[in-house]
Amino acid sequence: METRTAKAYDVVVIGAGNGGLTAAIRVLQAGFSCLVVEKHNLPGGFATSFKRGRFEFEASLHELNDFGSAEEPGDIRILFRELGVEDKIDWIRIPEAYHLITTDKKYDCVMPFGAQAFIDKMEEYVPGSRQSMTDFFALCNEVRDAQAYSSSVNGNTDSDYMKKNFPNFIRAGSYSVNEVLEALHMPKAAQDILGAYWCYLGVDLDRMSFLHYGSMVIRYITRDAWMPRMRSHEISLALEDRIRELGGDIWYHSPAEKILADAPGKITGVQLTDGTIIPTRHVIANCSPHLVFGKMLDPAVVTEPMVRATNARTFSGRGFTLFLGLNKSAEELGIQSHNYFIYDTTDSARQYDMMRKVDTNHVQATVCLNNAYPECSPPGTCMMYFTTMFMSDDWGNVSETDYFKAKDRVADDMIRVFERETGCKIRDAIEEIAVASPTTYARYCGHPQGVIYGYETAGWDSLMPRMMMMKEDAQLFPGLRFAGGYAMRSSGYSSSYVSGDLSGRQTAGDLKREVR
């Protein structure tokens, strides 16, 4: 193969996903040169949109949490402000938190934003829940403050300071969501309703760390969620634009095939599939360690601890999304909420188990974007997207010739369940349809098995120890850091922006130390 050596960069970012784009801006803001290489012809990774007929579909974003208003900004709005992209994007506020429906216990609950409103509503649905809900939010506030402190010191927390200022955080910190809610004596029904967000993190509440869940819930409920007007593609292009403004380069249709290194920790460059070599000593990988240590690095520089640490981890959910453009308005169809969670059962561990198999999975997180932004599609129409995950590689059993039918079967089931649970008849109104399977996600973003949530944040690999070991993990291969869904902050939009922020700033720190 012909090889051509391009000019050298201080940092090469592999993948223009949420984490990679953010990391690149941080590197550039610190005054270092940066090239982003992306296999697809668009920035954003999952954060994109696509058109079908008269509809422009959101590819993945349900709502951006921890964003807040301009006056009371959340952490992500503050980050966007620092990155210089807040004002490049038109923002829309999401009206309500979520609409939970469960088949087994017949829950049908619409929960609002705002801690007080949320507690009041819960008291309406579950009389006697007020005290435990109030305690829950107090505990979550402490979790958020402790995490803010942890981030401010780059994970190098002082344990005496922690014990003194965040004692509840530490005492609750090693337990699962269900263990903590029990300890708060929360009525079971309130636990059920409060647990609705679990599919956003992809781990059942028996195994999900309370700290992780609590920090997400408080970010949703107290700082409300927002959405860019032009779908998440608007965020991705705003970040892309900022990279260009800061003098960074971004190459599309440029899949990185190899990370070149002389020895462990001694990166010399990145090689693209067409043979082009870009010299660099620092790589930020917006892709999975499985790909980096298993395929991109030469086996000679991959040590046993790297292999063990990567093999030890568990892939999270494989994504499946159905997109519908409907030729009737949400009002005509009776679709009242923006964001539905529909579960077979409130028992998240049992539900997780059912999600292992394609045929037994009926979970859906479903959005009707028009109920947040009525003008997102032409008058008299509306758009919906239905997302689920498979908690095993069962989808990998689909054959090439059954592929299109297999997608239709899952999509058909999603429509059936939505119609049954909400009473809204949408099938005859389908004007445009698109289906993204794990195969689709594997195709566009290259993630193993079509995983969309990175590594599972369950048990020993939950969010808190990951954050506390951030520095240690980066020592595994100096010069290489991760951003995006597989990085320390795990998956989701906000988390990916934060991991990009952390890895970008830390890489800039590495470079500054080298200069000194």
Next chain:
Amino acid sequence: MKFKKQIFGFMDMLRFTKLVPNRRAALAAGSAEPLPTEYRTNTLAHRLHPGRMQVEVAAVRPLTESMTELTFRRLDGDAFPFFRAGQYVSLQGPVEGGLVSRPYSIVSSPREALQNKLVLGIEDAGFFSHHLNRGVRPGDKFVMTEPSGEFHYETLRDRPQIICVAGGAGITPFLSMAKSMIEGDEPYTMTLFYGARDLAHLAYREELDALAEKGLKVVYVLSDEERPGFAHGFVTADLIQEHADINGSTFFLCGPKAMYDFLAKELAPYALPLKAIRKDATCCGALELDAPRTFTLTVHLRDQVQTIPAREDDTLLTALERAGVDAPNKCRAGGCGYCHSKWLGGRYRVADGRDGRREADRKFGFIHPCVTYPLEDMAIDLPPAE
């Protein structure tokens, strides 16, 4: 409030201090087996979506005086990917110093693709297709994109009965759709109206007659010739209603724009919803301008910069092709977004009704070169073809 899980709060604290040692131990205890290099789902993704393929012509067959059939085999893989009947591929080859591509609907079925056979029926109607009709021999090599496009049946959207209307060379996707139905991969029943000038211009009659014996319903319509057993004139609503249920079907149309306009008028009284009529896209051609000017297009491609001439009446994609630049493109109709490029400067116009860009693309200055014409000197940042 004071949270406590165990009787003594310090026991909770102790557990917390074990989080890091536990994780450290778990990471060290992972398997030392080599990491996987293949994943099934990714392997299937690559099978279905190989990107650009190296192909060669296996057979050439004249269909009519103005249409030629080319059969391809893939050289860089065992077989073509399975696809949805109705989809197209884009074929790219060198012509007269340029590097030209055009999209063509696939004639062969998805099952035939698995036998490493992909057939295109190409009407002699333009620069590249003229070359394909006259100058191609078995063994000639081309680059072909993977099958793409949304002109295909959707089980959850469309009616079980479909009415297909072909005008001239627009017959090609329907051969694939009919074969796929008969091979059991599509659930619809299909009535095909095939309009052509005269008998001599009907391509694939033998094949269609054979498919008709297996369940395809086909009605030939000749505009310039009267013949027993053939309808005469155009494909009118009355003719369609004679053979099929207009209100109870989904329409698939493939042909010239004049045919789409004619059918829109014919079907207007039936007040069909938008979803009931699917139309195949047509290539975006040159503008008709008197004395078109020639501008300079500055093309940034990764770290390389070059300037090329760009005629006012040609799309930017055509200008790139004339200059021999290997530019990404598939549909050439503004819709697929594969040529998505960053606009860096210079005024332009987008072909009428073909602005398929996303909303944010317009805001942040991205263009689809396949439907964009320059109005002055321009500069763009173009991704490599693949």
